[in-house]
Amino acid sequence: MEIRHSTHPSQLAAFDTPALRAHYLVEDLFAPGEVRTVYTHHDRVVLGGAAPTPDRPLTLTPAPELRAEFFCQRRELAVLAVRGAGAVLVDGVEHRLGHGDCLYVGRGAVDVRFHAGGEDTRFYLFSTPAHGDHRTAVARYAEAAVDRLGDPSTANVREIRKYVHLNGIRSSQLVLGVTTLADGSVWNTMPPHTHDRRTECYLYFDLPDDHRVMHLLGEPDATRNLVVRNEQAVISPSWSVHSGAGTHAYSFVWAMAGENQEYTDMDPVDITELR
Numbered sequence: 001m002e003i004r005h006s007t008h009p010s011q012l013a014a015f016d017t018p019a020l021r022a023h024y025l026v027e028d029l030f031a032p033g034e035v036r037t038v039y040t041h042h043d044r045v046v047l048g049g050a051a052p053t054p055d056r057p058l059t060l061t062p063a064p065e066l067r068a069e070f071f072c073q074r075r076e077l078a079v080l081a082v083r084g085a086g087a088v089l090v091d092g093v094e095h096r097l098g099h100g101d102c103l104y105v106g107r108g109a110v111d112v113r114f115h116a117g118g119e120d121t122r123f124y125l126f127s128t129p130a131h132g133d134h135r136t137a138v139a140r141y142a143e144a145a146v147d148r149l150g151d152p153s154t155a156n157v158r159e160i161r162k163y164v165h166l167n168g169i170r171s172s173q174l175v176l177g178v179t180t181l182a183d184g185s186v187w188n189t190m191p192p193h194t195h196d197r198r199t200e201c202y203l204y205f206d207l208p209d210d211h212r213v214m215h216l217l218g219e220p221d222a223t224r225n226l227v228v229r230n231e232q233a234v235i236s237p238s239w240s241v242h243s244g245a246g247t248h249a250y251s252f253v254w255a256m257a258g259e260n261q262e263y264t265d266m267d268p269v270d271i272t273e274l275r
Ligand SMILES: O=C(O)C(=O)C[C@H](O)C(=O)CO
Pocket: 158, 160, 178, 179, 188, 189, 190, 200, 242, 254, 263, 266
């Protein structure tokens, strides 16, 4: 497991491009036949990627740094099929996930295994410490309620599906959903916001390999950018905006942890205030 330490906003000005990427961009979460994890001390989130192959299911094991007997001993977990389809076995119970579907695994699940549904299956993992037990449950992309935002004139038409939240699958602190850009739209989360109560991570997916997202981070009056490719994640500390423009339409998993779970608890930033 890779460890990322917390950062203070005053550090950003001194970061060159490699330093910025090393702190906030997670580049290689997915490798065939492996489960990879990254631990950020921002709200103690664990990001992961599981890429099982048809002949080799994968088991989620706790890295020594977690000092746990099993991964979900003190943690809750969300699993989202960002490429292909497959199944996740939780203590022997099979949960089939199609592309864009989400499984929430509650604290206490001992045995979590990932099975490929074809040659190219990728599961994104997002985990947070949990102070309570909540039911393991599936939310499907095709069945989720859709919030439609944006306007073609501002190139930000997008659909937001909330999976794990106060009015959906319940959890201790984890909040997660998927945003999908309409063809011809490129901007997510514009106008942007921060939320001092929560860390948020984005995992971009369904972006063609020869395209990129220009992701904005930093305090609103001192933004920086990361150039992000398909299936890479960005860690946004609570003080940071998290917004991006693609050279093509895309989807992303947004996921949060922290003080509260109110999706609408955002500190909006006026576009004219951005620097
Ligand atoms: O496109 C958007 O706007 C989003 O998806 C915003 C995220 O859901 C978010 O930042 C929630 O805090």
